Amino acid sequence: MTRRIKFIQGNEACVEGALYAGLEFFAGYPITPSTEIMEHLSKRLPAIGGKFIQMEDEIASMCAIIGASLTGQKVLTATSGPGFSLKQEALGYAVMAEIPCVIVNVQRGGPSTGVPTHVSQGDVMQARWGTHGDHSLVTLTASNHQDVFAMTVEAFNIAETFRTPVILLFDEVVGHMRERLEIPEPGEIPIVNRLRTAVHDGVDYHPYLPREDGRLPMSDFGGVHRYNVTGLVHDMWGFPSDNPKIIHGLLRHLVDKIENNASHIAMYKTFYLEDADTVLVSFGSAARSALHIVKSLRKRGEKIGLLELQTLWPFPADIVRRYCNKASYTVVVEMNMGQVCQMVKTAVDHRERVFLANRIDGVFITPTDIKNILRLIKGRGV
Amino acid sequence: MAVNDYIRERFFPHLWCAGCGHGIVLNGLIRAVEKLGMSRNEIVMVSGIGCSSRISGYMDFHTLHTIHGRALAFATGVKLSKPELNVIVPMGDGDALSIGGNHFIHAARRNIAITAIVMNNRIYGMTGGQYSPLTGPGMLATTAPYSNIDQSFDIVEMAKAAGATFVARTTTYHVHQMADIIRSAILHEGFSVVEVMSQCPTYFGRKNKQGGAVEMMKRMKEITTPIGSKKKVENPDLIERGIFVELDKPEYCSEYNQIIERAMGGY
Ligand SMILES: Cc1ncc(C[n+]2csc(CCOP(=O)(O)OP(=O)(O)O)c2C)c(N)n1
Ligand code: SF4
Ligand SMILES: [Mg+2]
Numbered sequence: 001m002t003r004r005i006k007f008i009q010g011n012e013a014c015v016e017g018a019l020y021a022g023l024e025f026f027a028g029y030p031i032t033p034s035t036e037i038m039e040h041l042s043k044r045l046p047a048i049g050g051k052f053i054q055m056e057d058e059i060a061s062m063c064a065i066i067g068a069s070l071t072g073q074k075v076l077t078a079t080s081g082p083g084f085s086l087k088q089e090a091l092g093y094a095v096m097a098e099i100p101c102v103i104v105n106v107q108r109g110g111p112s113t114g115v116p117t118h119v120s121q122g123d124v125m126q127a128r129w130g131t132h133g134d135h136s137l138v139t140l141t142a143s144n145h146q147d148v149f150a151m152t153v154e155a156f157n158i159a160e161t162f163r164t165p166v167i168l169l170f171d172e173v174v175g176h177m178r179e180r181l182e183i184p185e186p187g188e189i190p191i192v193n194r195l196r197t198a199v200h201d202g203v204d205y206h207p208y209l210p211r212e213d214g215r216l217p218m219s220d221f222g223g224v225h226r227y228n229v230t231g232l233v234h235d236m237w238g239f240p241s242d243n244p245k246i247i248h249g250l251l252r253h254l255v256d257k258i259e260n261n262a263s264h265i266a267m268y269k270t271f272y273l274e275d276a277d278t279v280l281v282s283f284g285s286a287a288r289s290a291l292h293i294v295k296s297l298r299k300r301g302e303k304i305g306l307l308e309l310q311t312l313w314p315f316p317a318d319i320v321r322r323y324c325n326k327a328s329y330t331v332v333v334e335m336n337m338g339q340v341c342q343m344v345k346t347a348v349d350h351r352e353r354v355f356l357a358n359r360i361d362g363v364f365i366t367p368t369d370i371k372n373i374l375r376l377i378k379g380r381g382v
Numbered sequence: 383m384a385v386n387d388y389i390r391e392r393f394f395p396h397l398w399c400a401g402c403g404h405g406i407v408l409n410g411l412i413r414a415v416e417k418l419g420m421s422r423n424e425i426v427m428v429s430g431i432g433c434s435s436r437i438s439g440y441m442d443f444h445t446l447h448t449i450h451g452r453a454l455a456f457a458t459g460v461k462l463s464k465p466e467l468n469v470i471v472p473m474g475d476g477d478a479l480s481i482g483g484n485h486f487i488h489a490a491r492r493n494i495a496i497t498a499i500v501m502n503n504r505i506y507g508m509t510g511g512q513y514s515p516l517t518g519p520g521m522l523a524t525t526a527p528y529s530n531i532d533q534s535f536d537i538v539e540m541a542k543a544a545g546a547t548f549v550a551r552t553t554t555y556h557v558h559q560m561a562d563i564i565r566s567a568i569l570h571e572g573f574s575v576v577e578v579m580s581q582c583p584t585y586f587g588r589k590n591k592q593g594g595a596v597e598m599m600k601r602m603k604e605i606t607t608p609i610g611s612k613k614k615v616e617n618p619d620l621i622e623r624g625i626f627v628e629l630d631k632p633e634y635c636s637e638y639n640q641i642i643e644r645a646m647g648g649y
């Protein structure tokens with residue numbers, strides 16, 4: 001069988017990835033530049049017996065996917081800035097109640113209504129800290145359609161493995177750009193399905209008692225095990241508790257299950273880094289321009305390379321350190337005021353060698369923009 | 383099955399104050415479900431935040447205690463993904479009609495087969511007695527120390543206008559009627575709303591000098607009358623109780639199943 005090849009938008013590549021991963025339920029509310037995801041799914045999901053619903057707002061959409069996940073389904077919602085803000089309370093609920101779910105944020109310019117049709121990467125910190133309280137979660141991103149597909153599949157796999165919400169932080173350029181996508185054969189990319197409990201009917205099932213490996217087997221609503229799910233701090237039965245030991249134990253579990261697996265979750269790509277003295281660090285659509293300028297400067301003999309981050313949270317500090325610590329110049333290319341740059345500075349010994357190459361005017365950062373900023377950084381004038 | 387089989391005794395004593403109306407609703411719910419003879423595995427109870435919303439944790443169903451005001455949105459996800467489940471949503475008046483007002487009207491509009499039980503004590507009990515959209519003008523609350531000037535919603539009228547196909551009202555005084563109505567609501571194929579006038583002696587009762595639980599419940603008897611009764615003609619201020627609406631209209635999940643058939647048939 002030949003692999004299916006499509007020439008499509010990034011948003012549709014995300015749809016293909018989600019369906020490949022086994023998506024069964026989508027709830028959403030229209031917002032530019034993510035709307036195409038829900039439009040495609042309204043057609044595709046019922047055709048495979050899945051469910052699609054346009055809810056009354058983004059809050060309701062986030063809540064609905066959590067409800068559907070508890071009946072055993074793989075679930076998705078998609079939005080952009082203002083809608084992502086609205087989802088934050090329920091996103092925290094998914095963290096607390098350990099509900100596998102995937103949330104796409106196709107970033108646009110903010111704050112507030114901002115610039116709906118222009119690109120930005122300004123929601124990196126919001127993805128990590130948008131909901132209140134100490135917590136951890138996973139955020140992935142991608143710079144091209146093949147990776148949008150792969151990261152979407154990965155997002156579902158991680159959500160199921162760690163019982164966690166996973167955020168796919170795309171941006172307007174990747175979401176709307178048209179590019180080739182080769183859809184892998186079924187089975188080519190491994191799919192993680194829900195881990196269900198082996199505890200029999202009539203035996204006490206503990207929905208919130210982690211196994212030795214830290215994983216918590218689930219039981220679908222409607223099945224033989226009836227248990228309580230709550231956003232309150234809870235014991236192993238899911239019943240509310242304010243016992244200090246239980247509070248401490250639960251918070252540690254929620255954070256550790258992600259942070260202790262940071263190295264497994266860390267995904268990235270390297271280009272020309274073996275001998276690079278100048279290392280660009282970038283992600284999402286900005287990484288396209290970064291790669292472009294790296295290739296053209298390499299042709300001129302400059303020792304420059306690119307570290308493209310695909311996992312943004314938990315922040316892959318070890319990877320960044322490995323590739324950037326010895327470089328004379330580390331330049332973070334992003335379309336915000338330095339949200340990833342801050343994190344890179346904390347990962348290396350010499351923060352004064354870390355620079356920011358950015359644009360925050362809604363215009364896509366070009367290879368020439370990066371080249372000019374590099375000249376400035378290196379004191380060569382423009 | 384015995385009444386106790388529907389309760390998670392492990393999680394008692396409950397957190398409600400003595401005389402709180404919410405415990406009576408729990409009782410009515412159990413009686414309704416017991417009569418229906420449904421398996422506990424087929425029932426999902428979804429609730430939000432408030433004293434009322436804690437009811438879910440005490441019942442031995444699949445229970446989902448969510449965030450303030452959003453229970454119906456979570457419930458919509460449960461129901462649409464597995465329509466064979468019976469989904470019951472107990473809510474507070476603030477939970478259902480203030481922060482959750484939008485989800486309430488949209489769930490009603492869709493006519494999705496979920497049963498919403500609004501436990502209306504006309505106050506925010508859990509946060510200590512602030513006024514709700516059901517408190518009514520002239521009443522006192524911790525945030526209306528002079529007198530409340532906010533007009534109230536009429537839950538029944540609102541549910542009807544939004545498209546709910548089963549709408550009823552009862553009180554904690556009328557326990558048998560409550561159980562019967564809840565049973566019919568659960569059996570109804572569409573969005574059903576049951577307003578249960580409930581008492582919060584701790585805040586609403588005390589602030590408004592309505593006495594303890596017993597006095598408040600007696601009052602519930604005095605200020606209500608069955609739908610269409612002669613008493614209502616003589617005293618239009620009386621609040622009617624009973625089933626106001628019971629309509630047969632397309633239910634959301636059944637309609638969606640037809641969409642699936644069309645999409646799979648490729649036309
Ligand atoms: C988003 C959010 N806002 C506010 C609160 C605080 N809060 C908890 S319960 C509640 C009101 C409860 O009133 P009601 O729904 O009438 O239930 P009752 O306690 O009276 O049964 C409020 C305001 C919250 N938990 N979440
Ligand atoms: S505060 Fe009011 S509503 Fe809450 S438990 Fe006490 S009596 Fe009931
Ligand atoms: Mg109340």
